[in-house]
Amino acid sequence: MVVYNFAAGPAVMPKPVIQQIQTELPSLNGSGMSIMEISHRSPAFDAIIQQAEARLRHLMAIPDDYAVLFMQGGGTGQFAAAPLNLATKHHHIAVLDSGQWASRAAAEAKRLGIAADVLATTKPDHYRHLPTMPEALAQDTYDYLHLCLNNTVEGTAYTTLPEHGDTPLVADMSSNICAQRYNVSDFGMIFAGAQKNLGPAGVTVVIVKRALLSDVEAVPSALDYTLFDKKNSLYNTPPVFAIYALNLTLGWIEDLGGIDAMEKRNREKSSKLYAFLDRSKLFHNYVEPRDRSLTNVVFNTGDADLDQAVVDAAAAQGLMNLKGHRSVGGLRASLYNAMPLAGVDALIDFLTQFEKEHEY
Numbered sequence: 001m002v003v004y005n006f007a008a009g010p011a012v013m014p015k016p017v018i019q020q021i022q023t024e025l026p027s028l029n030g031s032g033m034s035i036m037e038i039s040h041r042s043p044a045f046d047a048i049i050q051q052a053e054a055r056l057r058h059l060m061a062i063p064d065d066y067a068v069l070f071m072q073g074g075g076t077g078q079f080a081a082a083p084l085n086l087a088t089k090h091h092h093i094a095v096l097d098s099g100q101w102a103s104r105a106a107a108e109a110k111r112l113g114i115a116a117d118v119l120a121t122t123k124p125d126h127y128r129h130l131p132t133m134p135e136a137l138a139q140d141t142y143d144y145l146h147l148c149l150n151n152t153v154e155g156t157a158y159t160t161l162p163e164h165g166d167t168p169l170v171a172d173m174s175s176n177i178c179a180q181r182y183n184v185s186d187f188g189m190i191f192a193g194a195q196k197n198l199g200p201a202g203v204t205v206v207i208v209k210r211a212l213l214s215d216v217e218a219v220p221s222a223l224d225y226t227l228f229d230k231k232n233s234l235y236n237t238p239p240v241f242a243i244y245a246l247n248l249t250l251g252w253i254e255d256l257g258g259i260d261a262m263e264k265r266n267r268e269k270s271s272k273l274y275a276f277l278d279r280s281k282l283f284h285n286y287v288e289p290r291d292r293s294l295t296n297v298v299f300n301t302g303d304a305d306l307d308q309a310v311v312d313a314a315a316a317q318g319l320m321n322l323k324g325h326r327s328v329g330g331l332r333a334s335l336y337n338a339m340p341l342a343g344v345d346a347l348i349d350f351l352t353q354f355e356k357e358h359e360y
């Protein structure tokens, strides 16, 4: 049975990358040691981490005045690291509450004693569209404006960015990094855990404008951007295997034509599924069409028991992990970079058949 993994994360990885890992696992470059056993200070790993940075810089067109850091702690770690490193002048950040992960970011800043103003929220509308800025963003008030660019749980994504004047944007790209094109210089900082579009869990990518960095003493070393920049992400033991797999995944993205090609594929996959949902009498996607995510498609039947029956019947046919996030229920198909179009076709065929059998 062919298996397609629609999980929101950790998520599907490219098959050629898994095969290369399998081949190289017993002995990296004939060294007799696996990637999990080599020193992070060895020339072999140095070549890997440097290639990963160079590939990411090239793919995302990252300007030279931005540092690229490989850290640990996931997106959640960055909810703390961003305010600790960047909220140093006003100790005050602004957040547009577009969903669960944006509100978590605000809550984490507050935990650290940093004020976080939620400027707008679409919670009362179940986050079915993105919040718009209520008025011009007050200047020289906030250290940054936090945005979650792709809302993994609610299935929305920003394509155009809100007006933010001189206030830097901090972007959570955890679920759409390298899946669609953004202009890095529009942001002060970007972060993403690798485990959806870039490889396995364990490494977190941080892209930060160096001009925003200062020597801040109160930042734990493991979260300190300046320190990680100075030490080329090798201040302490990095997640060696995760960085190796991320590098291979970036190579796979390059081979397929880079981010623009990924975005084209992701648009094709998601438009096909949205078109099906818009035609369906049984399954519905409630997200405002202009705000629909390319990577996380949420839908439901309106009946929780039937939703569960769909998830179970799909799994029996190799269409795995379609259950929606526990906070919203329903179903969710995550269509990250490594999900082939054939997976979406198989899902649509299955849903069509299910709908027929249930006489809709």
Ligand code: PLP
Residues within 6 Å of the ligand: 008, 009, 073, 074, 075, 076, 077, 101, 148, 150, 151, 152, 153, 172, 173, 174, 175, 193
């Ligand atoms: N931000 C977004 C948009 C996410 O989807 C997630 C996890 O799914 C997170 C942050 C949290 O990431 P992590 O689990 O790596 O801490």
